[in-house]
Amino acid sequence: xxxxxxxxxxxxxxxxxxxxxxxxxxxxxxxxxxxxxxxxxxxxxxxxxxxxxxxxxxxxxxxxxxxxxxxxxxxxxxxxxxxxxxxxxxxxxxxxxxxxxxxxxxxxxxxxxxxx
Amino acid sequence: xxxxxxxxxxxxxxxxxxxxxxxxxxxxxxxxxxxxxxxxxxxxxxxxxxxxxxxxxxxxxxxxxxxxxxxxxxxxxxxxxxxxxxxxxxxxxxxxxxxxxxxxxxxxxxxxxxxx
Numbered sequence: 001x002x003x004x005x006x007x008x009x010x011x012x013x014x015x016x017x018x019x020x021x022x023x024x025x026x027x028x029x030x031x032x033x034x035x036x037x038x039x040x041x042x043x044x045x046x047x048x049x050x051x052x053x054x055x056x057x058x059x060x061x062x063x064x065x066x067x068x069x070x071x072x073x074x075x076x077x078x079x080x081x082x083x084x085x086x087x088x089x090x091x092x093x094x095x096x097x098x099x100x101x102x103x104x105x106x107x108x109x110x111x112x113x114x115x116x
Numbered sequence: 117x118x119x120x121x122x123x124x125x126x127x128x129x130x131x132x133x134x135x136x137x138x139x140x141x142x143x144x145x146x147x148x149x150x151x152x153x154x155x156x157x158x159x160x161x162x163x164x165x166x167x168x169x170x171x172x173x174x175x176x177x178x179x180x181x182x183x184x185x186x187x188x189x190x191x192x193x194x195x196x197x198x199x200x201x202x203x204x205x206x207x208x209x210x211x212x213x214x215x216x217x218x219x220x221x222x223x224x225x226x227x228x229x230x231x232x
Contacts, residue, residue: 006158034220043120043207043223044159090159103172104149104221108158 002027004093006107013081013114021076021110023091032094033074034104035065037087044090050074061085081114088112118143121190122208122224130232135195135202137227141210147171148191149221150183153205162206165191198231205229 004025013019025031032051036044048059055067065076074091091107121140129135141148146167151159161175165185176183180198185191195202205228209221 036221036223041226043225044209044221045223046220049220103161103164103174105161106151106159 002093002095002102002105004091004105004107006089006091006110008110009108010111010113013112015083015114015116016080019078019081019085019112019114021089021091021112023074023076023107024072025074025091025093026072027093027095029095031072031074033065033067034092034094035059035063035074035076036090036092036106038090038109039087047076047089083114083116086112086114120208120210120222120224122206122227124227125225126228126230128230128232129198131199132197135198135229135231137193137195137206137208137229138190139193139208139210139224140190141208142222145210145212145222147211148185149209149211150176150191150193151207151209153207153226155204159207162193195229198229200231203229203231 006023034049035047037047038044047063048057050057050067058064063078065074067074088109088111090109092104094104095102120142123138148165150162153159163176163183164172168187180196182194205226207226209223211221
């Protein structure tokens with residue numbers, strides 16, 4: 001069974017500093033990995049994904065994530081945080097085994113707070 | 117190009133009543149997912165549907181909950197005899213056809229159910 005873990009409920013960073021939001025996963029086949037962001041009372045918005053290829057993927061709003069197969073991790077990063085980055089961030093995984101569609105499982109979410 | 121449309125955005129029901137939540141996927145999307153989010157918690161997978169088929173309902177409670185995605189019309193999540201514990205935000209997401217499907221989901225704004 002697939003699963004995803006976000007070990008930090010909250011991450012606090014000063015504006016202008018780099019940020020990292022952690023994610024680890026478990027799947028039987030090759031992982032399809034995603035990051036989404038949720039603002040208050042809104043639906044989730046797609047940030048970036050890893051399917052195959054380069055381990056460092058770049059996404060929206062200056063975010064990037066690094067796929068590490070040996071550590072089964074997909075941490076979200078940004079070199080310089082903005083106050084407007086404050087939101088709830090979700091990591092998600094899909095089992096890429098086979099060609100049939102499979103469900104996407106989300107982590108519990110990490111609340112990112114950027115202080116001015 | 118309209119996004120994923122969910123209605124109603126807010127629904128209030130008394131214990132024992134029925135709740136029906138509707139989701140119209142993005143144009144060209146034939147896969148629909150339903151997730152439940154409790155306050156200050158992550159997204160819990162409920163069900164994954166294609167047109168006229170339930171692909172995976174492993175996250176849906178066995179009783180009182182049902183979902184459909186008919187050939188014509190929106191996907192419906194139905195909760196019979198609601199209880200207070202059903203109070204949550206219910207999010208619908210859609211994605212493209214399998215084969216072109218790398219898993220990126222497009223989310224609606226959610227339907228917030230309050231059970232009195």
